[in-house]
Amino acid sequence: MDKKLLDILVCPVSKAPVEYNAESNELICRASGLAYPVRDDIPVMLETEARTLSAEERLDK
Numbered sequence: 634m635d636k637k638l639l640d641i642l643v644c645p646v647s648k649a650p651v652e653y654n655a656e657s658n659e660l661i662c663r664a665s666g667l668a669y670p671v672r673d674d675i676p677v678m679l680e681t682e683a684r685t686l687s688a689e690e691r692l693d694k
Contacts, residue, residue, distance in 0.1 A: 634660075634671065644669075645678050659684075666691055 634653040642651050642660065649664035659668040660676050667683040668690070669676055 642676060646680055663691055
């Protein structure tokens with residue numbers, strides 16, 4: 634994931650910064666508790682496409 638892109642992306646729900654999880658290929662927003670998929674190197678920043686983080690995932694850093 635491009636560092637410059639990560640610097641400007643925010644969660645569309647909470648407007649908080651997101652972080653990239655290479656293991657799951659997702660952008661994680663702990664503020665909203667959502668994980669946005671990255672498909673073909675393109676972040677899908679739609680709330681309807683996001684999955685809800687588990688309580689454990691929300692606490693992990």
